[in-house]
Structure formats: C-alpha cells, structure tokens
Amino acid sequence: MTLTQEFDTIAAISTPLGEGAISIVRLSGSDAVKIANQIFRGKNLENVVSHTINYGHIVDNGELVDEVMLTLMRAPKTFTREDVVEINTHGGIAVTQEILQTLLRSGARLAEPGEFTKRAFLNGRIDLAQAESVMDIIRAKTDKAASIAVKQLEGSLSNLIKDIRQEILVSLAEVEVNIDYPEYDDAEDITSSVLLDKVKHFQVLLSGLLSTAKRGKILREGLKTAIIGRPNVGKSSLLNQLIREEKAIVTDIAGTTRDIITEFVNIGGVPLELIDTAGIRETDNLVESIGVERSMKAMAEADLVLLVLNASEELTDQDKQLIEISSSSTRIILLNKTDLPQKLDEHDLPGDFIKISALRNENLDSVEGAINKIFFSGEIVAQDATTLSNSRHIALVEQALQNLSEAEDALVMSMPVDLAQVNVREAWENLGEIIGDNAPDELITQLFTQFCLGK
Ligand SMILES: Nc1nc2c(c(=O)[nH]1)N(C=O)[C@@H](CNc1ccc(C(=O)N[C@@H](CCC(=O)O)C(=O)O)cc1)CN2
Numbered sequence: 001m002t003l004t005q006e007f008d009t010i011a012a013i014s015t016p017l018g019e020g021a022i023s024i025v026r027l028s029g030s031d032a033v034k035i036a037n038q039i040f041r042g043k044n045l046e047n048v049v050s051h052t053i054n055y056g057h058i059v060d061n062g063e064l065v066d067e068v069m070l071t072l073m074r075a076p077k078t079f080t081r082e083d084v085v086e087i088n089t090h091g092g093i094a095v096t097q098e099i100l101q102t103l104l105r106s107g108a109r110l111a112e113p114g115e116f117t118k119r120a121f122l123n124g125r126i127d128l129a130q131a132e133s134v135m136d137i138i139r140a141k142t143d144k145a146a147s148i149a150v151k152q153l154e155g156s157l158s159n160l161i162k163d164i165r166q167e168i169l170v171s172l173a174e175v176e177v178n179i180d181y182p183e184y185d186d187a188e189d190i191t192s193s194v195l196l197d198k199v200k201h202f203q204v205l206l207s208g209l210l211s212t213a214k215r216g217k218i219l220r221e222g223l224k225t226a227i228i229g230r231p232n233v234g235k236s237s238l239l240n241q242l243i244r245e246e247k248a249i250v251t252d253i254a255g256t257t258r259d260i261i262t263e264f265v266n267i268g269g270v271p272l273e274l275i276d277t278a279g280i281r282e283t284d285n286l287v288e289s290i291g292v293e294r295s296m297k298a299m300a301e302a303d304l305v306l307l308v309l310n311a312s313e314e315l316t317d318q319d320k321q322l323i324e325i326s327s328s329s330t331r332i333i334l335l336n337k338t339d340l341p342q343k344l345d346e347h348d349l350p351g352d353f354i355k356i357s358a359l360r361n362e363n364l365d366s367v368e369g370a371i372n373k374i375f376f377s378g379e380i381v382a383q384d385a386t387t388l389s390n391s392r393h394i395a396l397v398e399q400a401l402q403n404l405s406e407a408e409d410a411l412v413m414s415m416p417v418d419l420a421q422v423n424v425r426e427a428w429e430n431l432g433e434i435i436g437d438n439a440p441d442e443l444i445t446q447l448f449t450q451f452c453l454g455k
Pocket residue numbers: 024076077078079086125
C-alpha cells in the first residue's frame with residue numbers, strides 16, 4: 001500500500017440504503033473540503049468554521065440534486081483524524097447514490113469496507129482492539145453484548161493490556177540490569193527468583209482476564225443451542241415458541257424438518273443461536289439421513305443441547321440412545337406434550353428434566369430460566385469487569401499464558417535466566433498484537449474488510 005493511496009480522500013454512504021428518512025454520505029481526507037465545496041451551493045466551505053452544520057444544495061453540473069445539511073469537521077478532532085465532511089441528504093436510494101457518484105466524479109475514491117475506522121486506527125486515534133469493537137457494537141444482538149463492546153471502544157481492554165505490558169517491560173528491564181551488573185556472585189539466583197514471582201503475578205492477571213472469555217464470547221457470538229430429539233416430539237414447535245414466531249414448519253408427519261433451521265433469540269440477556277434439527281432416527285431415506293447426520297454434527301458443535309422427549313409415549317430405544325449420546329454435552333432434558341396423558345416413566349430419566357407443552361406454550365419460562373441459570377451459574381461478574389469476548393484476543397491471551405508457563409518451567413528448573421526472558425518477551429509481544437502493536441499488515445487488512453461499507 002503506498003502512502004498516496006492510503007491517504008487519498010474517500011467517500012461512502014454511511015447509512016442503510018433507501019431505508020431511512022435521512023442518509024449520510026461521508027467524506028474523509030485532505031481534499032474532503034475542496035471536493036465537497038465543488039458540489040455544494042451555500043456558504044463557501046473553505047471559510048466555514050470547523051464542526052458546524054451548514055444548510056445548502058448539492059449540484060451536479062449545474063443540475064440540482066438535493067437540499068442538504070452538510071457537517072464540516074477539520075482535522076485532527078474527527079473520527080478519522082482527517083478532514084471529514086458529512087452530507088445529510090433526504091434519504092432514498094436515487095438521491096443518495098447520485099450524491100456519492102458526484103463526489104466520486106469530483107475526485108474522491110469509493111471507500112473500502114471499514115476504511116474510515118481503519119484510518120482512525122492508522123492515524124492513531126484508536127488501537128486495534130478499539131477498532132474491532134466498532135464492529136462488535138454494530139453486530140451486538142443484546143444490550144449486554146453491546147455494553148461490552150462500548151466499554152472496549154472506550155479502551156477498557158486496551159488499557160488493561162497496556163498496563164500489563166508495561167509491568168512486563170519493567171520486569172524485563174530489571175532482569176537486564178541485574179544481569180549486566182551483577183553485584184554479588186549469586187546475582188543470577190536472585191534475579192531468577194524475582195522474575196519467577198513476577199511471572200506468577202502476570203499469570204494471575206491474565207488468567208483472571210481469560211476467565212471472562214467464555215461468557216464474553218457467548219455474549220458476543222451467541223450460545224449455540226441444538227434442539228434434538230426423535231421425529232415428531234415437538235422440536236420445531238419448541239423453536240417457534242422460543243422465538244415467538246412460526247418459523248419452522250410443524251406437522252404431525254414424522255420427518256417434517258429435513259434440514260437445519262437457525263434462529264437468534266435473546267433469552268434474558270443471553271443470545272441463543274437456536275438450531276432446530278431433523279428428528280434423529282435410523283432411516284433409509286437419503287435426504288433425511290443427510291439431515292440426521294447434520295443433526296448429530298449440530299449436537300457435537302453445540303454449547304447447549306435441548307433434548308426433547310415425548311411424555312405421551314413410552315421411552316423408546318432411540319430416546320435412550322439420544323440420552324446417552326448427549327450425556328457429555330451441557331444438556332437440558334425437556335418432557336414435551338405434557339398436555340396429553342403421560343406414558344413416559346420419569347424413573348427412566350437420568351437426573352433433572354422440565355415438563356412443558358410446546359403446543360400450549362406451557363412452562364417455557366422454566367426453560368428460559370434453566371438456560372439462564374446454566375449460563376450465569378456461579379458467576380458473579382462485576383458490572384465494570386473488563387470482558388474478553390473476541391476469539392482473536394482470547395487466543396492471544398492464551399498464547400501469552402503459554403509463554404509465561406514456559407518461562408515458569410525454565411525458572412523452576414534453574415535454567416539460565418535469559419531463556420525465561422525470551423518467553424516473557426514473547427508474552428509481551430503476543431499481548432501487543434491485541435492492540436495492534438506490530439500487527440502484520442495482512443491481519444489489519446483482513447480485520448477491516450469484515451466491516452460494513454461506510455464504517
Ligand atoms: N454523524 C455521525 N455520527 C456518528 C459517527 C460519525 O462518524 N458520524 N460515528 C462514527 O462511527 C460515531 C461517533 N464516533 C465518533 C468518534 C470520535 C469522533 C471525533 O471527532 N473524535 C475527535 C474529537 C473528540 C472531541 O471533540 O472531543 C478525537 O478523538 O480527537 C467523532 C465521532 C457514531 N455516530
């Protein structure tokens with residue numbers, strides 16, 4: 001990437017196309033004001049005070065395009081740290097597109113997805129973890145997920161990582177000094193034991209952070225929940241009740257659901273990715289057997305399994321198999337169709353179960369309660385605790401912990417202290433990658449291309 005390419009003036013529509021009453025076309029770069037001035041009829045933008053909104057019209061070759069409000073923000077106090085112009089149009093696809101096209105003809109380049117935020121990062125206004133949180137805010141499916149992302153944008157995670165890295169750096173410097181100027185014969189021993197104490201301290205800090213990851217990741221990505229059970233037990237009916245919509249087809253014909261249906265639902269702050277599967281049974285039908293295979297896979301990949309049994313029938317061998325297969329998963333057993341006379345013997349069930357009627361929407365709040373209990377079980381999470389939620393960050397903290405454990409081993413085994421130093425330094429580097437310190441170009445490109453256009 002060359003410098004001129006990187007810092008030319010970019011333009012994009014920053015609002016959903018044609019869906020709002022007002023749309024924003026955004027421009028950023030050193031020519032933003034000049035380019036906007038060419039197509040704006042109103043005040044001369046070159047003379048306008050920064051951070052003001054200005055009434056006027058957009059014209060293209062003398063042709064009136066729209067009546068607009070134009071916000072002008074000069075560098076450096078802007079989203080990108082560059083000159084930014086935002087044109088607020090009347091919305092609608094045609095007018096908004098026309099304004100963007102006019103800007104492109106006047107010298108702006110169409111922004112790549114995430115390029116405005118990328119510039120905020122490249123120009124040093126935010127670090128990588130903060131930039132990533134921008135996308136998390138947009139994608140957040142629950143208020144809790146959004147709150148984690150907003151805190152991350154404010155720098156909660158970045159500051160924590162920076163503090164730990166600083167402490168690591170100080171420790172490394174101390175070791176360096178002791179090695180270079182050994183005052184006593186046993187300087188190396190003392191250095192080793194001091195460094196070991198520090199390494200243990202860093203392990204505690206990072207383990208604490210990592211302990212928030214499971215919850216954070218689920219809040220960010222959703223709890224994968226597979227609904228499994230024999231054909232016709234009421235899996236799709238359960239899905240429909242939980243999402244309060246008739247999404248999955250329900251019939252009294254066994255084998256109605258042939259493929260996986262996925263829906264998101266917010267259950268008391270826990271985002272569930274609910275997966276309705278084909279009823280599991282031995283089958284000769286090819287299409288159905290592929291569906292069954294997928295169901296088994298969905299169960300294997302799920303964070304939570306809802307196993308549905310039919311209370312109005314005796315437990316079958318198939319049910320017993322499913323109880324067995326799902327026993328190693330986090331599981332809730334649901335006895336459905338309890339509105340009918342019960343034939344299933346509860347003594348045949350292993351442990352707890354919840355009786356429901358998906359048809360009559362009975363006792364589904366108990367299911368929601370049980371899901372919440374599993375998710376928040378024993379967890380007392382301070383409201384302001386920094387939560388690790390992004391897989392990339394989690395992996396890097398895990399790597400840093402691995403580095404520290406290698407350092408610990410080396411020190412415990414009385415190996416030369418510089419070996420442990422190398423590991424501690426690697427931990428420092430891995431943590432740095434979270435905030436984009438020395439992050440490889442490919443990583444940065446790849447992260448920002450996941451953004452939406454205009455962000
Ligand atoms: N119209 C509009 N709304 C928007 C955005 C935008 O770009 N345009 N944002 C974009 O996603 C978000 C707001 N984020 C922003 C973050 C920083 C700065 C900014 O100018 N920061 C400067 C100055 C801060 C100050 O004046 O104190 C800085 O940090 O130096 C602006 C917007 C949400 N709403």
